[in-house]
Amino acid sequence: MLETAFTRLVGCSVPIQLAGMGSINGPELTAAVSEAGAFGQITFAGTLPKDAEARMNRIEELTSKPFGVNLIMPFFDPAILRMVIPRARVVDFFWGEPDVRLIDQVHAGGALASWQVGSIREAINAEKAGCDFIIAQGIEAGGHIRGRLSLLPLLSAVLDAVSVPVLAAGGIGTARSVAAVLFAGAAGARVGTRFIAAEESNAHPEYVRALIAARAEDAVETTRFEVDCPMCPSQHRVLRSALEAAEALPDRPLGEIDISGERYPIARFQGTVVSKQVEGRIDAMACYAGQSVGGVRRVQSAGEIVAELAGGAEALLARLAVAQVAP
Numbered sequence: 001m002l003e004t005a006f007t008r009l010v011g012c013s014v015p016i017q018l019a020g021m022g023s024i025n026g027p028e029l030t031a032a033v034s035e036a037g038a039f040g041q042i043t044f045a046g047t048l049p050k051d052a053e054a055r056m057n058r059i060e061e062l063t064s065k066p067f068g069v070n071l072i073m074p075f076f077d078p079a080i081l082r083m084v085i086p087r088a089r090v091v092d093f094f095w096g097e098p099d100v101r102l103i104d105q106v107h108a109g110g111a112l113a114s115w116q117v118g119s120i121r122e123a124i125n126a127e128k129a130g131c132d133f134i135i136a137q138g139i140e141a142g143g144h145i146r147g148r149l150s151l152l153p154l155l156s157a158v159l160d161a162v163s164v165p166v167l168a169a170g171g172i173g174t175a176r177s178v179a180a181v182l183f184a185g186a187a188g189a190r191v192g193t194r195f196i197a198a199e200e201s202n203a204h205p206e207y208v209r210a211l212i213a214a215r216a217e218d219a220v221e222t223t224r225f226e227v228d229c230p231m232c233p234s235q236h237r238v239l240r241s242a243l244e245a246a247e248a249l250p251d252r253p254l255g256e257i258d259i260s261g262e263r264y265p266i267a268r269f270q271g272t273v274v275s276k277q278v279e280g281r282i283d284a285m286a287c288y289a290g291q292s293v294g295g296v297r298r299v300q301s302a303g304e305i306v307a308e309l310a311g312g313a314e315a316l317l318a319r320l321a322v323a324q325v326a327p
Contacts, residue, residue: 002314005165006039006133006187010089010112011066013037014310015182017135017167019192020070020094020116021143021288022273026202027055029195031062032302037310039188041068041092044084045075051260052080056087068092068114074230085109090132095146095231098122098129116169116190118147123158123166133165134158135190140171142193142219142290145235152184159185171216173292175312183317191309193219193290198302206282207274208299214239216294225286229271236271238288245284255280 004015016038018025025043033040042059044052059067066089071081073096081102085091091106093099094116106113107130115126116135126134136158138151147154151170158166168181169190178189196203197211218240224247226232246254246269253265258277266272266280274285300308 002182002310002317004182004187006167009132009165010039010068012039014039014306015167015188016178016306016309017041017068017188017190018195019141019143019169019190020072020092021192021196023275023277024196024201024203024273025070026200027058027062028200029198029202029302030067031059032198032200033195033306034063034065034067036303036306038306039066039068039090041070041090043070043072044077044080045072047075047077047080048260049077049079049083052077053083056084060087066090070094072231081105085111090114092116092135095144098126098131100129103130114167116146117158118145118154119149120154120157120161122146123162127162127164131164133167133187134162135167135169136186137190138168138170139221139235140237140291141169142237142293143288144231145221145237151181155181155184155186171291173290173295173309175309175316177292177295178309178313179316179320182313183320189309191292193288193292194295194305194309195302196289197296197299198305199299200302202275202277204274204276204278204282207285207287210239210241210283210287211289211293211296212298214241214289214293214296216291219289219291219293224269225271227267227270232271236286236288237290238286239293242284242287245281249281249284253280254284255282 014037020043030040068090069088112132165187168186173194
């Protein structure tokens with residue numbers, strides 16, 4: 001068993017947390033990750049409160065195990081926060097300075113609070129604000145990147161600077177990388193890109209196929225997918241093929257997205273997550289991917305992914321422990 005301070009704190013059995021990935025994190029993926037023993041999360045960003053409540057209801061139909069809710073601060077909705085606090089084990093925040101008032105509100109409702117950070121200063125402020133644990137995000141991550149340090153230098157510095165459990169995020173998608181961050185002192189790993197290709201994921205099938213075809217070096221940093229993006233200007237990591245395809249096209253809508261029965265156009269270089277609700281030139285949209293994309297080789301169930309990552313990491317750490325005590 002890979003018991004850590006994180007698993008004991010949140011009540012899961014595997015020190016792996018599903019990263020926040022917008023509408024990719026539907027109730028089915030969230031519940032499947034938790035059912036597999038890891039810690040599932042659903043993201044609410046630009047979500048109507050009634051839709052958020054329906055998704056929470058669906059998660060609770062699918063699992064009785066603990067899960068978290070990921071809230072992105074530029075999309076923050078106080079009504080959604082009030083609704084999820086009594087129901088989620090963790091309320092997880094990203095993109096913004098840690099806010100003690102929000103942390104206090106979460107704690108008052110009986111949930112745990114976490115904040116994903118991109119710098120040592122943010123990590124220190126998150127602990128001061130009362131966060132129960134912190135996620136250190138390196139620049140290897142897919143999607144929007146908060147800081148400018150790669151994962152291991154950031155993780156090492158954050159572990160030295162705070163006393164609460166720290167999870168590692170960015171470029172983690174294999175058993176070897178999970179084992180590496182645990183051995184370095186992390187209490188868990190936050191994994192995103194690998195779960196985009198889960199059977200339960202809400203990612204568009206063309207997006208998934210592009211991930212499977214990609215290598216680690218095909219996940220590139222850019223600032224281009226900034227249209228209608230409340231988190232921009234920012235660095236974000238996408239597939240090279242998507243960036244090149246968008247650059248080659250004329251400046252006109254690439255497709256549409258269905259949101260609660262209404263259809264909206266998707267502009268060229270718009271940062272819309274490429275979910276199953278999207279139609280059009282999928283290959284030229286914001287196909288977010290971390291440097292762990294090389295570990296995405298096929299579609300698997302979330303349970304299979306969790307078992308592969310956790311079982312492989314446990315075996316590697318056991319072998320390392322034996323090697324350390326061998327004469």
